[in-house]
Amino acid sequence: MNRKMPIKRTRSKQRRLSADDRRSEFVTKATELFAEEGFGGGTRALARRLGVTQPLLYRYFPSKDDLIKEVYRKVYLEPLEIGWEKLLSDRSRPLRMRLQEFYEVYTGAIFNRRWLRIYLYSGLKGLDINRWYVGMVKDKILTRILRECRHDAGLATQTRPSAAELELAWVFHGGIFYYGVRKYIYDAPVLEDKAQMISDALDIFLAGFVRMGESATDRRAASIKVVG
Amino acid sequence: MNRKMPIKRTRSKQRRLSADDRRSEFVTKATELFAEEGFGGGTRALARRLGVTQPLLYRYFPSKDDLIKEVYRKVYLEPLEIGWEKLLSDRSRPLRMRLQEFYEVYTGAIFNRRWLRIYLYSGLKGLDINRWYVGMVKDKILTRILRECRHDAGLATQTRPSAAELELAWVFHGGIFYYGVRKYIYDAPVLEDKAQMISDALDIFLAGFVRMGESATDRRAASIKVVG
DNA sequence: ATCTCTGGTGATCGCTCGATAAACTGAACC
DNA sequence: GGTTCAGTTTATCGAGCGATCACCAGAGAT
Known part of the structure; x- marks a missing residue:
């Protein structure tokens, strides 16, 4: 004026x-x-x-x-200062609820065009900071989730997660992450209700986790048969 | 010489x-x-x-x-000419086996540094060809998988997959895809046995699919409670 | 009113980029 | 053996890049 x-x-x-x-x-x-x-x-x-x-x-x-x-x-450090790791370990609340809320908060922080694109660009550059971030996801998020899952299932929580467990968690995590990539990088149509997507993904992950300890050997034998 | x-x-x-x-x-x-x-x-x-x-x-x-x-x-068209879509629809073989083999062949074609990096770079450029590829995955792979799953579960196969079903398939597919990204883009350590990763991911996806029709409404109510 | 300190500009350097035009070269044909 | 023609090089253009330097201008202190 x-x-x-x-x-x-x-x-x-x-x-x-x-x-x-x-x-x-x-x-x-x-x-x-x-x-x-x-x-x-x-x-x-x-x-x-x-x-x-x-x-x-x-x-x-x-x-x-x-x-x-x-x-x-x-881009990387600022969103991390909200301290959403603690959400995962608060055992006064049901595990399912903790996981749901964690992933809603986490994706709320990184699911936007700016963050995801910077993340992918830096990943393609092969920078140390990207490897650091991946390591942090593994240590601060996935192993924590697995420990809580073990606790919830009445299993020992001291032992470090097995490679197969960790991979299961990665596939779950990556599936959710890819929702953001599809929406904000590819501009592809996605299920609009993000909370439901997380809820559905959690359902099958949690169901899969409990079944893993039970019948792992059976399924492994079956898959080997397919490979050969 | x-x-x-x-x-x-x-x-x-x-x-x-x-x-x-x-x-x-x-x-x-x-x-x-x-x-x-x-x-x-x-x-x-x-x-x-x-x-x-x-x-x-x-x-x-x-x-x-x-x-x-x-x-x-x-990069995009050549690997598609192997015609791995047909693997999915061959109902003379068990569904589980078809899915396992399909994903082993599919990931065998695209899980390499060259393909994945070109794919991500072109995705970041927002090119039409990338959107086309995503649409193809949806139409040729995911809807086909869902149709076979419905058939296998004795459900109607004519109706198009619901948005929630499709999202479930995307999260599953994306989780597997992200394995390749972690390995070949981030150079991060992954579970070396790719076939087992696929097998485990399939287990929880298939288990989740059958549970979806059963108790979808219950879980949706539960997740809404968390959100609010 | 003047001085000073600092945020901001104009001009420019050296380099690399994608692209063009003209000259060169070697194998094939008569 | 000379002609031809397609594959290749040399030289160069204009634009954009990151970076540097000398200079300008305006608010605050004196």
Whole structure:
């Protein structure tokens, strides 16, 4: 509204932000840009989104790579600070309910175009941070889920999960994850009720988990027959 | 062996291929290059891999984009010509065995670094061909699996699968798919016995499918309670 | 009113990119 | 043996990239 205050210079849009504000604005807009274009997105395109010139970036970041690292930090670490791991271990609540709520919160945090695309782009780059994230999912989420499942089934919880158990959890987790990929990366039609998708996936996972201890040997023999 | 035939010119490595050979060599090496570097991989790097100069590419392809399209064709269409869809519908064999074999053959075709990376890169570009592929998986694989499951359970096979059924199949399929992503994109450790992974995933999917028709309403009510 | 400090700009460098045009070369044909 | 023609190279263009430097301008302190 009060646009003509300074009268001269139409181009002075809103320049002169504080250093901290400008810096975080760079990171925010860079996240958006890199999510769409990949990390090949240009620094000039980024500057255009901020309404500033390209060299200004180098007042705040020594190189484009440092900016990218900052984007990683913001994308990966920030959503993790909600502490949703604790949701899994609260044994005062039924396991089924804990798992349902955990996955609703977890997917609520990462199921969006920005996060998923940055995640996949960084995965394709083969960066350490991506391997770190996968390891964290395994240690903080999947093994915890398996431990709670064992506890719930009255089994020993000290022993580390077997490779087959872990794989089962991965397939379950990956199936849910792929829902987000289909929706936000492929723009493919999905079942709109995300909570129901999680609920159905949980049903078959939990049913499969209890059956695993029972008849694992039978089924393994059967599958070997198929392979040969 | 007979390398020194022309005697002069050490640098004449193997030039002068037939047009068809050179063209397909471009496509093959381009697939490798783009799988690693993404479609931003340079035409000069590609030419270097062939031991030729960069402008030669433009004798065979009007533009880099046309080369990329050719790569798509080769990557997506070629593996589909094995006709693994028929494996699913052969009712002379037990359903469980059909599914096991299908997924072993299917994953045998797409679980490799080259295919998966090209697939993800093209998915991130949001290309039509990727949407087409997802639609094909849905129509040719998942609905077929669901139809066979219904038949096997003695249910009606004419009606199209419900959205919840389809989602269940997607989560199952995606869970298996994500095994490949973890192994070949993230280079993460996975259960080495792929056949067992498929077998376990099938167990819980099949168990879940039969339970779905029975007590769907109960579970849905339970999950709603969690959400609210 | 002037000085100073700092956020921001203009111009430009060196490099790589996709693409084009012209020149070269070697095998096949007469 | 010379002609022809298709496969290949050399040279180069214009655009965009990340990055650097000298300079500008405006708010706050004096």
